[in-house]
Amino acid sequence: MAFLDNSGDIILDAVLTETGRRRMAEGNFKITKFALGDDEIDYTLYNKNHASGSAYYDLEILQSPVFEAFTQINAGINYGLLPTTATDLLYLPVMKTNRLKRVTAETNAIATSGSSNLFVVTDSGGDSATSIGAVLADTASVDYVAGDGSGNNYVLLETGLDTGVSQTPNGTAANRQSYLVANGLIDRRLIVFYDGRFISGIRGIAAGSSANAGGEYNNLATGNGLNATLSLTDASRTNIQSGLSNYVAGTVRTVTNGVIQPTTGTNTETDFSVINGPRGIVAAISPKIKNGLDAEYTLYGGTTTVSGQSCKFIDTTIYVQGTVSSAQVQIPIRILRLS
């Protein structure tokens, strides 16, 4: 993982990946498209206030050393440049997990477990007289997703322009239209990458599942309450490559995030949304745990105690990416079962 010599002319260092070599051996090596990446760049080094003027704004960025090319596909391009043709964009959406207490109390969205920052998904493979779900819900008061697909709990995701409380543009419907919809930054589907060794599939929002007639997640119910009845269905599998070993991908639907700053009532927009600004979409992610996990807990996980019950766990990460905006979030998951 050396750096390339950047003392002279700009050169290109190109290598075939493992996949490229395999496909060359198989006789089906054909390159038809390309993508551009900037993983080494730290845009915080862009200094718009440089005293010497605009020619110096990117001085440090242009001096960033670049690594040699890797042959592993997971080290190819993690983020990438966007083909957006608009030149007048000042904002781009971000993606966040919503763990607000009001939301987890009024919907099936779950919070993380205590201070661990992990979302808990249960594996009922170790249940006997006592179930892992009962231990978590009744004894430990921990939110969880039932990993056997039986429940309706989920991790709630939002996208939007998180410009900050009382900052411009704020979270009005008009701003959503002009900053997100008009610029084509609404992700109608999200790509979910998960470790196929532990997770057999993902459930996402089912068509037409939101409470209000417009199919929105919003705060337009009586008294500015939450419209957020989301039901779940299995995600579609896709062949999009994550580049991570053992990871597979599915796509889930999204619904419009119609949360806005209410003009009446006691609720505020921040009661229901972690995006402080124009909001794009919401999505629900509910992992289904692979049947028969056992030795994997020893190989890839560990043991812990929850409310006096001995448990096994595996920690893994689910990656979610917008199909249009390329906004991404990583969801840390703890798969938990009774020993």
Next chain:
Amino acid sequence: MAVTNYEQLDTTNDVTNTRTLLHESIPLTGTIVSGTYGTFPDDANVKNYSHGQFQSVYDYPYLSSSANHIFDISIGFDESSAMSGSLGSTQESKKINMYNQMSQVLLGYTGSNNTVRKFELDTTLDAVNQMKEAIFVNFSRLITKDQIKKGTVSIQLGTGSWSTPFDSTGGSVKTLTDASASATEGTANTLGGDYGLLYDTSNTVRGLVFYQAGFMAISTSSFDTMTDFHSTSAGTESVLKTFVSASISGSADALRHRIKNISFNNTTEINSSIYFCRVPHNKYNHSANPTYLSASTIRVKSVNTDQPVAYITTIGLYSSDNELLAVAKLSEPLRKDPTNELTLRVRLDY
């Protein structure tokens, strides 16, 4: 994570193929083949086999995993040679077999009886000027690569006494070169590929070099004025006497003792595909890099009328089913904004 934004290549106009010839200079000094690793003739980098048909020379003691095979030495004569038959040569059948194996692969057969051709000290293969006895030097593909470059071969042989084979005061170093060979002329083509002639400084042909095969056949005439080509406990021997009485490995030892230098340029043929990745002025000016945003605001802009800018460090080349087949990295970030349009030329060598 996953790349979802691709730019299509026009596989007719954006892809081209080319071939490049890369040459490396290969100098093989005589001390490597005799004297550096042990005491001649039991050099630790020289391997003899129980079958006794050839001798292998390495660049390091051959029992080490670091050793690389450089070349093999053998000798042989045709069954019509004066050394064949009544003289009772040591390993006679093997020496004849070695000659036949070299000639049948490199020259093939001729005539209604399909007799194997004989090496000739010219490029005509007309059964005139035949070389019925020869010393063979077979170079490893590790150093010749795809072929030896024509016109670059030089071998210096010591023709001095056995004790001082390279006596500089006596002019006792004979240099053979393929001086008349070039990429376009001076060679002949046979089953074994192109071959050229090895001339000494008096312009007399003393051997052949087969470029693609990486093979030299050196005529015994290079040493025919010497009475001590080889030295054993029984005394000294001329080259012809050595061919008769010494084993193949003994003859190979004698040659190694007299190699002062071998040099040539090898050739590696590199086939390349060149992909012209054209980046339009109005696209790829924004990034999904997490540091690109601060509170959802694009860092490189202050107001929306500022030009967006992004910096390219990596080009991923993909198949139609989105598999990453090759990666190219720029040595330094390349600025991309709406005022410039880039063509990135990515060359993949095979």
